[in-house]
Amino acid sequence: MADFVQLVILGLLAGGVYVAVGVGFGLVWGVLNIVNLAHGALVIVGGYITWQLFSALHLDPFLTLPIDAVALFVLGYALQRGVINRIIRAPLLFTFLLTFGVNLVIVNILLMVFGSDFRSVTTSYSGQGLELGSIVIPYIRLASLAAAILLAVGLAFVLNRTRIGLAIQAISSDRDAAQLVGIDLRHAYAVTYGLGAACAGVAGGLIALIQAITPTAGEPYTLQAFVVVILGGLGRVSATVVGGLAFGLVEVFAQSIPGSGSVFANAIAFGLMVLVLVTRPQGLMGRLR
Amino acid sequence: MSWRRVFMILGLVVAAYALLAPLTSLDPAQSAGVPLLADRLWFRIATFIAMFIVMATAWNIIGGITGYAAFGNVAFFGIGAYTTGMLIAKAKWPFLAALPFAPVVAALFAALVGLPLLRLRGHYFAVASLGVGVAVGELVQNIDYNGQPLFGGASGLFLPIYAVDNRGLFFFYVMVAAAALAIAVTWWVLRSRFGYGLIAIRENEEAASVLGVNTTAYKVAAFALAAALTGLAGGIFSQWNVFINQDNAFPIEYNVQMILMALLGGTGTVFGPAAGAVLLQLLIQFLGGSLPMSMNLPFVSDAARPIVAQVILGVLLVMVVIFVPRGVIDFFGGRTRLSLAYLRRSLRETSL
Numbered sequence: 001m002a003d004f005v006q007l008v009i010l011g012l013l014a015g016g017v018y019v020a021v022g023v024g025f026g027l028v029w030g031v032l033n034i035v036n037l038a039h040g041a042l043v044i045v046g047g048y049i050t051w052q053l054f055s056a057l058h059l060d061p062f063l064t065l066p067i068d069a070v071a072l073f074v075l076g077y078a079l080q081r082g083v084i085n086r087i088i089r090a091p092l093l094f095t096f097l098l099t100f101g102v103n104l105v106i107v108n109i110l111l112m113v114f115g116s117d118f119r120s121v122t123t124s125y126s127g128q129g130l131e132l133g134s135i136v137i138p139y140i141r142l143a144s145l146a147a148a149i150l151l152a153v154g155l156a157f158v159l160n161r162t163r164i165g166l167a168i169q170a171i172s173s174d175r176d177a178a179q180l181v182g183i184d185l186r187h188a189y190a191v192t193y194g195l196g197a198a199c200a201g202v203a204g205g206l207i208a209l210i211q212a213i214t215p216t217a218g219e220p221y222t223l224q225a226f227v228v229v230i231l232g233g234l235g236r237v238s239a240t241v242v243g244g245l246a247f248g249l250v251e252v253f254a255q256s257i258p259g260s261g262s263v264f265a266n267a268i269a270f271g272l273m274v275l276v277l278v279t280r281p282q283g284l285m286g287r288l289r
Numbered sequence: 290m291s292w293r294r295v296f297m298i299l300g301l302v303v304a305a306y307a308l309l310a311p312l313t314s315l316d317p318a319q320s321a322g323v324p325l326l327a328d329r330l331w332f333r334i335a336t337f338i339a340m341f342i343v344m345a346t347a348w349n350i351i352g353g354i355t356g357y358a359a360f361g362n363v364a365f366f367g368i369g370a371y372t373t374g375m376l377i378a379k380a381k382w383p384f385l386a387a388l389p390f391a392p393v394v395a396a397l398f399a400a401l402v403g404l405p406l407l408r409l410r411g412h413y414f415a416v417a418s419l420g421v422g423v424a425v426g427e428l429v430q431n432i433d434y435n436g437q438p439l440f441g442g443a444s445g446l447f448l449p450i451y452a453v454d455n456r457g458l459f460f461f462y463v464m465v466a467a468a469a470l471a472i473a474v475t476w477w478v479l480r481s482r483f484g485y486g487l488i489a490i491r492e493n494e495e496a497a498s499v500l501g502v503n504t505t506a507y508k509v510a511a512f513a514l515a516a517a518l519t520g521l522a523g524g525i526f527s528q529w530n531v532f533i534n535q536d537n538a539f540p541i542e543y544n545v546q547m548i549l550m551a552l553l554g555g556t557g558t559v560f561g562p563a564a565g566a567v568l569l570q571l572l573i574q575f576l577g578g579s580l581p582m583s584m585n586l587p588f589v590s591d592a593a594r595p596i597v598a599q600v601i602l603g604v605l606l607v608m609v610v611i612f613v614p615r616g617v618i619d620f621f622g623g624r625t626r627l628s629l630a631y632l633r634r635s636l637r638e639t640s641l
Contacts, residue, residue: 094610
């Protein structure tokens with residue numbers, strides 16, 4: 001029983017990172033209709049910013065998260081405004097290939113700058129945890145989950161309570177009508193992608209805390225973000241939170257299967273995704289559109 | 290004489306040289322140092338090019354003609370490679386007897402996963418197929434039977450070397466034959482009732498269904514056909530390369546490369562993907578520095594070269610998608626001319 005509780009807790013904690021990775025991806029997908037294959041690369045850029053600030057200036061990694069967000073927002077805004085806006089009316093395959101090209105460029109520039117060595121952020125409180133009886137809760141994981149939830153709440157606030165957020169929602173319901181009422185599409189699109197990138201940056205900072213990163217470490221996160229968004233359902237931040245936590249649980253339980261459970265984690269995740277897609281395409285929490 | 294005819298004659302001459310020259314003059318040419326023929330590495334690259342012609346042309350059947358953006362076709366390549374590989378390495382079958390099973394198994398698998406997957410559309414199909422591509426590779430590497438890895442596991446699968454004179458040349462011709470088959474199949478599809486059905490599905494699936502096209506059967510058949518050709522390339526690859534593992538039989542980057550090739554050349558056409566495969570593969574090899582007649586890139590050290598090559602490839606990918614969305618076959622086919630106005634027009638068509 002304690003094992004089960006421990007697994008559930010670990011799963012929810014692992015889900016924190018997936019929530020952070022998923023919300024930005026889901027926003028860009030839901031509003032811009034772009035499956036952003038560069039998302040993982042943006043995540044890792046955030047990870048390197050955190051690592052650089054931690055190792056050079058000894059900033060606490062959690063304090064670097066806002067810096068990740070701002071830096072990635074600027075990068076994402078420029079990327080959308082300068083490049084991705086150019087093909088927004090093209091068939092979906094083109095956005096796939098374009099973002100893959102962006103991914104290739106970012107990852108290899110990181111390789112040039114930082115090399116392919118593993119980099120990790122180890123703080124004084126890494127490895128410590130809260131002990132409740134036989135159950136252990138690592139502090140870093142707990143703080144990461146809190147940060148991820150905070151990120152999701154912040155994003156929901158921006159989308160629902162600010163002028164630009166409402167403009168983004170208007171675009172996502174009807175692009176042409178939004179343009180008719182005077183929304184500057186180019187700017188709003190760039191802000192949307194910038195927000196998505198900012199979420200990716202925060203996720204990268206959290207990931208740097210829990211695993212060693214390399215320039216190519218982001219690629220699995222692109223796929224996992226996709227699974228998370230599918231699981232939850234496209235279009236709402238809260239659905240992505242549920243999807244992220246569910247994905248964390250599935251992963252932890254899959255890894256705990258005796259024998260070779262851990263090596264099939266990816267296959268199980270994708271199998272689950274295909275199952276959800278085929279049986280419940282609107283996601284666990286989604287509404288039919 | 291129109292440019293179209295010039296390109297066609299030029300292309301035929303080059304193709305004839307590439308195909309026939311090795312047959313007559315391999316050994317003397319190598320001792321005399323004739324360019325291209327002097328280097329055995331060249332056969333490897335030429336065989337790779339033919340392999341990508343097969344894959345890009347096969348992807349075109351499901352992605353270009355049917356309009357379903359399959360992102361996991363490398364699964365069929367790997368399944369073909371492992372089918373032939375297992376039959377040769379474990380069951381001791383001869384290569385030519387084992388090869389026909391590669392396309393059959395790949396097509397069966399495609400039909401099986403295609404039935405649920407092809408109900409999805411757009412992004413959902415693209416990423417679900419990508420997921421299948423990743424998952425199959427992982428399963429093949431990790432499935433155990435009685436505690437032994439069933440397919441060679443992480444250490445891969447070694448095949449006995451196929452005993453034939455001039456092995457490089459033999460596999461070059463086998464791969465070229467597969468490429469010719471893929472192009473012939475595409476040519477047939479585009480002229481058949483089946484192909485018209487697929488194009489109807491691409492243009493408007495509901496309308497096609499109303500007109501009496503059995504869309505599910507057509508889509509699954511197109512998917513299986515693409516899988517069969519891709520699997521054939523994988524089967525040839527396994528015996529040619531003698532060693533297969535997850536990294537070389539299920540490389541994720543092939544997914545994007547074959548699509549980029551089809552797109553670069555022109556999707557939905559017979560020769561477009563092949564032209565794209567030749568262009569892009571030569572470019573990748575040139576940038577990577579492995580072409581026999583390669584030259585140094587300015588300001589780039591040898592160590593940084595593979596990384597710079599990837600950056601250039603990424604930038605090129607972005608440029609092609611933005612500026613030449615219909616593929617270069619338009620220029621060579623004489624339909625349009627490469628001009629600033631053309632680039633501006635394609636930019637404006639898709640811009641926000």
